[in-house]
Amino acid sequence: MPLFKPKELTPKVLVPETLFPDGLVLLQSSLDVDERKGLTPDELLRIIPDYDALLVRSETKVTAAVLQAARRLKVVARAGVGVDNVDVDEATKLGIVVVNSPSGNIGAAAEHTIALMMSMARKIPEACASLKDGKWERSKFVGVEVKGKILGIIGLGKVGLTVARLAKGLGMTVNALDPYASPAVAALASVNLVSSLAEFLPSVDFLTIHTPLIASTRGMISKAELAQMKPGARILNVARGGTVDEGALLEALESGHLAGAAVDVFTSEPPDLDSTAGKLVAHPRAVVTPHLGASTVEAQENVSVDVCEQVLEILKGSLPRSAVNAPLILPEEYQKLQPFVRLVEKLGSLYTQHYAAMPGGSMTWNTFDLIYQGEIASISNTKPLFAALIKGLLAPISSADGININIVNAELVARERGIFVSERHSRDPADQSSSYSSLVTLVARPPSRASSRAPASVEVVTGAPQGHSQRIISGTCSGDRLLITRLGRFEASFEPEGNLIICENYDSPGKIGVVGSILGQAGVNINFMTVAPVSPNLTFNDLGLTPDKDGSENTVAKGEFSSLNEALMILGIDRDVPLQVTSDLAKEGGVLSACAVTL
Numbered sequence: 216m217p218l219f220k221p222k223e224l225t226p227k228v229l230v231p232e233t234l235f236p237d238g239l240v241l242l243q244s245s246l247d248v249d250e251r252k253g254l255t256p257d258e259l260l261r262i263i264p265d266y267d268a269l270l271v272r273s274e275t276k277v278t279a280a281v282l283q284a285a286r287r288l289k290v291v292a293r294a295g296v297g298v299d300n301v302d303v304d305e306a307t308k309l310g311i312v313v314v315n316s317p318s319g320n321i322g323a324a325a326e327h328t329i330a331l332m333m334s335m336a337r338k339i340p341e342a343c344a345s346l347k348d349g350k351w352e353r354s355k356f357v358g359v360e361v362k363g364k365i366l367g368i369i370g371l372g373k374v375g376l377t378v379a380r381l382a383k384g385l386g387m388t389v390n391a392l393d394p395y396a397s398p399a400v401a402a403l404a405s406v407n408l409v410s411s412l413a414e415f416l417p418s419v420d421f422l423t424i425h426t427p428l429i430a431s432t433r434g435m436i437s438k439a440e441l442a443q444m445k446p447g448a449r450i451l452n453v454a455r456g457g458t459v460d461e462g463a464l465l466e467a468l469e470s471g472h473l474a475g476a477a478v479d480v481f482t483s484e485p486p487d488l489d490s491t492a493g494k495l496v497a498h499p500r501a502v503v504t505p506h507l508g509a510s511t512v513e514a515q516e517n518v519s520v521d522v523c524e525q526v527l528e529i530l531k532g533s534l535p536r537s538a539v540n541a542p543l544i545l546p547e548e549y550q551k552l553q554p555f556v557r558l559v560e561k562l563g564s565l566y567t568q569h570y571a572a573m574p575g576g577s578m579t580w581n582t583f584d585l586i587y588q589g590e591i592a593s594i595s596n597t598k599p600l601f602a603a604l605i606k607g608l609l610a611p612i613s614s615a616d617g618i619n620i621n622i623v624n625a626e627l628v629a630r631e632r633g634i635f636v637s638e639r640h641s642r643d644p645a646d647q648s649s650s651y652s653s654l655v656t657l658v659a660r661p662p663s664r665a666s667s668r669a670p671a672s673v674e675v676v677t678g679a680p681q682g683h684s685q686r687i688i689s690g691t692c693s694g695d696r697l698l699i700t701r702l703g704r705f706e707a708s709f710e711p712e713g714n715l716i717i718c719e720n721y722d723s724p725g726k727i728g729v730v731g732s733i734l735g736q737a738g739v740n741i742n743f744m745t746v747a748p749v750s751p752n753l754t755f756n757d758l759g760l761t762p763d764k765d766g767s768e769n770t771v772a773k774g775e776f777s778s779l780n781e782a783l784m785i786l787g788i789d790r791d792v793p794l795q796v797t798s799d800l801a802k803e804g805g806v807l808s809a810c811a812v813t814l
């Protein structure tokens with residue numbers, strides 16, 4: 216193994232915003248980290264194809280166009296909570312993982328909310344500016360106390376709940392609206408949950424928003440809602456611009472209906488000074504900050520380290536802890552699954568290459584059973600295996616720069632391609648006649664049955680056409696070593712690695728010599744050769760499935776070929792061979808079929 220990776224092979228990370236160095240140093244030892252602040256959207260589009268990871272905060276707009284322009288991007292990491300600046304749906308389609316730091320800046324955002332509330336209540340920004348202006352205007356800046364007042368919180372999530380606890384400490388009564396919040400958690404924090412805006416808007420002295428910006432929260436506080444608030448109430452937004460209608464808020468301040476507003480976030484950042492948001496910023500009773508909720512040393516250290524660790528995990532092929540668009544899986548489970556992920560991808564790839572190359576083969580058998588037997592069957596979260604199967608099935612027929620299939624987009628891709636997979640678990644020993652502790656079997660069902668959604672276990676067996684069309688591949692892992700143990704009707708034993716030629720032939724003397732000479736003429740060296748005999752009948756029990764009620768159809772091969780002296784010859788070769796070579800092999804007497812696969 217080379218000591219140094221050539222520069223061009225080192226994964227590249229683009230950081231177009233200010234991220235604390237604590238996280239970046241974690242990346243710098245193994246990755247090429249490019250800090251490029253102040254990129255225009257066009258510049259970002261132009262350079263993104265070169266990068267494997269993109270690290271952003273809230274300023275960079277990671278649009279569908281940016282994601283589509285990316286050629287090798289594996290991860291978009293958001294050093295913070297809100298991912299509304301990332302087109303997560305597009306990333307999912309493209310198989311790009313989006314991660315965030317869901318808890319690194321909660322305390323900072325909650326403290327900033329309280330700081331703004333106190334500043335607004337005591338008119339601190341105006342008093343400060345007046346004093347700096349050389350004035351001494353004590354009677355002009357008489358404030359209100361928060362103790363004994365009612366705080367209304369919309370969104371009792373991580374930030375909202377922290378704000379609630381801090382406000383309770385200040386002696387406030389806290390009412391909250393969050394249809395998805397746990398009543399038990401709210402009760403524990405002494406927060407009264409309400410069920411509608413109308414129920415609490417007329418009574419709150421301070422209203423604070425802590426929801427994400429999503430369809431149901433966009434414009435949630437508009438003219439009608441502000442009108443329901445009691446005269447002299449105050450409002451805060453440290454969540455996202457767009458949850459509160461800026462025009463309606465400006466009007467409520469100008470009319471004197473609201474006593475004050477504290478705003479950290481805007482629909483467009485920075486706000487245009489001539490826009491409504493700009494006028495809001497300039498209003499004397501608005502306390503405003505330039506999106507500073509997460510801007511503390513502690514929070515920035517947290518989020519930077521959090522997302523950089525996740526980027527490292529993803530680039531080395533593991534799963535991150537806070538993926539926004541990938542299923543959650545425990546690291547120890549993922550670790551255990553790793554060899555099987557490789558195995559299942561090989562099963563899928565072998566399936567496509569072997570059966571698509573067989574005479575009469577095609578990709579129309581698009582309904583599969585993936586059967587886990589033995590120890591592997593005890594793992595319930597098999598999403599990485601499902602994803603590996605889809606990747607394996609499609610990679611041999613996708614263009615090199617085609618879709619990057621992974622745990623993020625596998626389900627979507629399978630749906631789009633009309634591939635159905637039913638995963639089955641059997642805790643029975645993997646194979647009674649062998650010592651395998653785990654066995655994974657891939658069974659394809661023929662197209663005539665593919666449209667039917669009847670129980671797969673019966674269909675696989677009784678519906679499979681006879682003879683060459685038994686499409687079954689089994690494999691196992693021993694440590695990191697993978698082994699194919701069954702290929703169609705044959706009991707195999709070969710490692711699914713490198714270039715292989717798979718020949719089905721009558722097991723008669725001289726076959727090896729003939730094959731060797733054809734390959735020799737093509738300048739191909741044979742690294743190893745193994746012969747797989749016809750397997751004894753494969754029963755439902757072998758697959759860990761329930762037999763048919765009458766037991767009459769409970770074998771796959773039914774021994775129909777046991778009278779023929781057939782075998783499978785697997786040759787490990789040193790290069791990919793042209794189609795001509797396998798066609799020449801298949802023309803030889805006694806060779807029934809030959810195909811080349813690369814695994």
Ligand SMILES: NC(=O)c1ccc[n+]([C@@H]2O[C@H](COP(=O)([O-])OP(=O)(O)OC[C@H]3O[C@@H](n4cnc5c(N)ncnc54)[C@H](O)[C@@H]3O)[C@@H](O)[C@H]2O)c1
Nearest residue numbers: 297324370371372373374393395425426427453454508509
């Ligand atoms: N200003 C900043 O710098 C800053 C810093 C951190 C977080 N934030 C923002 O604060 C927001 C909240 O962050 P969080 O970490 O608490 O998120 P969270 O996911 O933990 O909480 C959001 C809560 O909103 C609730 N919610 C969703 N839709 C709702 C609706 N229609 N009505 C009422 N409640 C609804 C959810 O049930 C959830 O409890 C996010 O938008 C985040 O981006 C801003």
Ligand SMILES: O=C(O)[C@H](O)COP(=O)(O)O
Nearest residue numbers: 272273294295296297509
């Ligand atoms: O959603 C968040 O985490 C905050 O809005 C912080 O945004 P920032 O990283 O741009 O400060």
